[in-house]
Amino acid sequence: MQSKNSVKIKNSNIKAGINLLHDKLSRLEEELKTLRNIAVAFSGGVDSTFLLKVAKEVLGKNAAAITIDSPLYPRRELDHAIKFTADNKIKHFIIKNDCFIKPDFTKNDKLRCYYCKNDAFTKIIETAKTQGFINIADGQNKDDSSDYRPGADAALELGVMSPLKKHGFTKEDIRQLSKEMGISGWDRPAFACLASRVPYGTRITPSLLEKIDRLESFLIEKGFVQVRVRHHGKIARIEIAKEDFPGMLGKNLMEEVVSEFKKAGYIYVTLDLEGYNAGSLNRLIL
Structure with missing residues (x-):
């Protein structure tokens, strides 16, 4: 049983954490107020959704979303992004982008993410300027710095702002504030582009990504929330949350x-005993 003093200390720590969180939010809002307008590179994920919502509340009609429509993202992600902007009456520009015409992307070396983001952000910046938006921001957060993300270099080189990272927002911070603000999808699972399922050096093709997307959708339909299907030639390595193992192992x-999975062409179907692990293929190069 906890003593009264330990309860007071715990409550004090919780209050301090909440105050720190709202201080971050205040600093973000103050920075956004100094901007004439902003276009958010909007994937529909938890981070860019939070940033877009705050930008909309601070800047009103002077905040907009720009989304890349690419084979790298399942249609369900685009549909979610479209619904969010419509529900919140936010200007939304959608750009078609065929990454498969870029040899630097399809060869899939360790700078694949850099080439892809460089191309995507260049298109986003062009669209933003055409529509009169002079500031472009993405949804990178503090936690993203802990993984290998060459795409972040592309954003920095092109002058894309990362205000959530700048003000020290973690993924948990963003989820907590999003929940407080009533933002739909605050608890959506983390999502990365489908190319992240393919080891560096393995050529990326439309049919390969379509297969991975189809199999992940199959697992999601079976009730698994956090899912990755990692492609290793004829081996499929499934990553799900450890707490979901019992469900997967039912006969x-x-x-x-x-x-x-065998109908999709895999000979071996494996379950990764470490469970879901963001960016696990980066271990091959780090």
């Missing part, structure tokens, strides 16, 4: 998963 579902 009927396990056989159904194996059957579905």
Whole structure:
């Protein structure tokens, strides 16, 4: 049983944490107020959704979203982004982008993300300027610095702002504030582009990404929330949250998963015993 003093200390720590969180939000809002307008590179994920919502509240009609429509992202992600901007009456510009015409992307070396982001941000900046937006921001947060993300270099080189990272927002901060603000999807699972499922050096093709997307959608339909299907030639390595292991290992579902993956061309179907691990393929180069 906790003593009264320990309860007071715990409550004091919680209050201090909440105050720190709202201080970050205040600093973000103050920075946005100094801008005439802003266009947010909007994927529909938790981070860019939070930034866009705050920008809309601070700048009103002078905040907009720009989304890349690419084979690298499932249609469900684009649909979510479109619904959010419509529900919140935010200007939304959508740009078609065929990354497969770029040899630097399809060869899939360790700078793939840099080439892809450089191309995407260049298009976003062009669209923003055409529409009269002079400031462009993305949804990078403090936690992103802990992983290998060459795409962040492309953003920096092109002058794209990363205000969430600048003000020290972590993913948990963003989820907590998004929940407080009533932002739909605050608890959505983290999502990375489908190319991140393919080891560096393996050529990326439309059919490969379509297969990965189809299999991840299959697992999501079966009730798994955080899902990755990592492609290793004829081996599929499934990553799900550890707490979901019992569901996956039920006899009927396990056989159904194996059957579905083998129909897609995999000879071996494996479950990663470490569970879901963001950016796990980066271990091959770090």
